[in-house]
Every structure is written in structure tokens, then in C-alpha cells.
Amino acid sequence: MVDYFAPHYVYCKYEFQKIKVDEFKDKVKNIDDYFKNDDLQSVYAVYKAIYDADNYNASAAFNLAYLYDMTGDAENCLNYMEIANQIDAKKYGKHYTNAKKSLEMWKTLQSMGVTFEKYDFQTSATALAEKITTKGKDSDRIDVYTEPDPNTAVVAKIPGGKEFVVLEKKGDWSCLQLLGGKKGWINKVNCK
Numbered sequence: 273m274v275d276y277f278a279p280h281y282v283y284c285k286y287e288f289q290k291i292k293v294d295e296f297k298d299k300v301k302n303i304d305d306y307f308k309n310d311d312l313q314s315v316y317a318v319y320k321a322i323y324d325a326d327n328y329n330a331s332a333a334f335n336l337a338y339l340y341d342m343t344g345d346a347e348n349c350l351n352y353m354e355i356a357n358q359i360d361a362k363k364y365g366k367h368y369t370n371a372k373k374s375l376e377m378w379k380t381l382q383s384m385g386v387t388f389e390k391y392d393f394q395t396s397a398t399a400l401a402e403k404i405t406t407k408g409k410d411s412d413r414i415d416v417y418t419e420p421d422p423n424t425a426v427v428a429k430i431p432g433g434k435e436f437v438v439l440e441k442k443g444d445w446s447c448l449q450l451l452g453g454k455k456g457w458i459n460k461v462n463c464k
Contacts, residue, residue, distance in 0.1 A: 286338050286341075286342060288334075288335045288338060289330075289334050290331065291322060291332060293322075293326060293329055295325075295326075296322045296325070296326070296332075299321075299322060300318060300322075302318075303315060303318060312339060312342070312393075313393065313394060316336070316339050316393040316394075319332050319335045319336050320332075320336060320393070323336060323352075327355075328359055330355075330356045330359035330360045330364065331356075333353075333355040333356040333359070334352070334356040334364060336348075336352040337350075337351075337352035337371065340352065341371070341374065343390070343393075344389075344390065345390045346371070346374050346375040346377075346378040347375060349375070350371045350372060350374075353368045353371040354371075356368070401437045401438065401439075402438040403435050403436060403437055403438060404436055404438055404448070404458075404463045404464070405433065405434065405436075405463065406430060406432045406433060406458070406462055407432055407463060408433060408462075409431075410431045410434070411431070412431060412432035413429040413430065413431060413432075414429065414431075414432060414458065414462045416428045416429070416430055416448060416450065416456030416458050417456060417457045417458075418457070419457060420442045420445030420447075424457075427454060427455075428450050428454060428456055430448075430458075436449060436450070436458075442457075444460045444461075445457045445458065446458055446460065446463070
């Protein structure tokens with residue numbers, strides 16, 4: 273009863289699991305930057321894309337559970353923690369038990385009239401897509417062509433030091449997703 277009138281806070285430290293499947297290791301290289309910038313949407317998009325591509329990746333399921341726990345969605349937290357537990361009960365059993373207790377706590381609070389607005393994570397079709405970074409600085413501009421040929425029209429001039437999603441490759445050329453739904457070709461000499 274005291275907790276109801278004088279609520280307290282508990283410090284929680286979330287330790288996300290490393291993705292150990294070779295196919296996905298390079299896809300999580302920007303995760304730390306996303307966390308530093310409080311960009312949970314990008315963190316979610318990467319882990320969700322990994323989980324969708326590999327349903328038996330317990331680390332991805334566990335990390336998704338943690339993201340849902342961080343944002344107050346105990347139901348989805350429990351769903352993903354249950355999956356991680358089914359894959360490796362020895363490693364995730366304790367976490368699964370805690371997620372069940374957490375859901376009960378949230379239900380109790382809801383029965384007392386406390387409501388929670390769930391965070392709406394959006395998925396990204398390009399979360400696992402190959403990406404390249406352009407050479408140079410932000411003030412530099414690199415020509416991007418309509419076709420993989422420098423003799424075709426320039427569709428855009430893009431800044432250096434920026435990351436772009438690769439849509440297609442032809443030899444030394446990569447077709448990039450540009451702003452405004454445009455696409456264009458860049459030669460590998462202009463990429464890191």
C-alpha cells in the first residue's frame with residue numbers, strides 16, 4: 273500500500289546480447305551509435321530484421337524483448353522472451369520468469385487505473401540491406417548518375433561521408449537509394 277502512495281523507482285541496466293551468427297555480425301556494427309543517439313527505432317529495425325531472417329536467433333529475440341521492456345510493453349517483452357527461452361532455456365529461463373512477473377505487475381497497475389501508452393516500433397525493409405559510405409566530407413559533393421556510366425545524366429550530387437542503401441550492383445557500380453524516392457549509380461572509387 274505504501275508503494276501505491278509513495279512510488280519508488282528501480283534502476284534497470286539492460287545488457288543486450290551480441291549477435292553471433294556470422295551472416296548478421298556486420299549488420300549490427302552501428303547499434304552502439306543508435307543507442308548513443310537514443311535511436312531505438314533503428315535499433316529495433318535491425319534486431320527485428322535479423323529475427324525475421326533467422327527465427328532461431330535467441331539473441332535477436334532476447335534483444336527485442338529488452339526493447340519492449342524498456343518501452344513499457346510487457347506483453348511483447350514476454351512473447352519474445354518466451355521465444356528466447358524456447359531456444360535456450362538454460363541461458364534465458366531466468367529472464368523469461370522475470371518477464372512473466374513484470375507482465376503481472378503491469379496488469380495489476382492497469383487494474384488500478386494506471387494506463388500506459390505503448391511505443392510504436394516501425395520496421396524498415398532496408399535494415400539488413402547492404403550499405404556503403406561515400407568518400408570525403410559532408411561539404412564535398414559526388415555525382416550520381418542515371419545509369420552505371422559517367423556519360424549519362426547526373427541525377428543528384430550527394431555529400432561525402434554519408435551512408436546509403438545499395439539497391440543493386442553492376443561491376444564497379446552501385447545503385448543507391450536517394451532522397452525523394454530517387455535512385456542513382458555511383459562508382460566504387462567514390463566509396464569507402
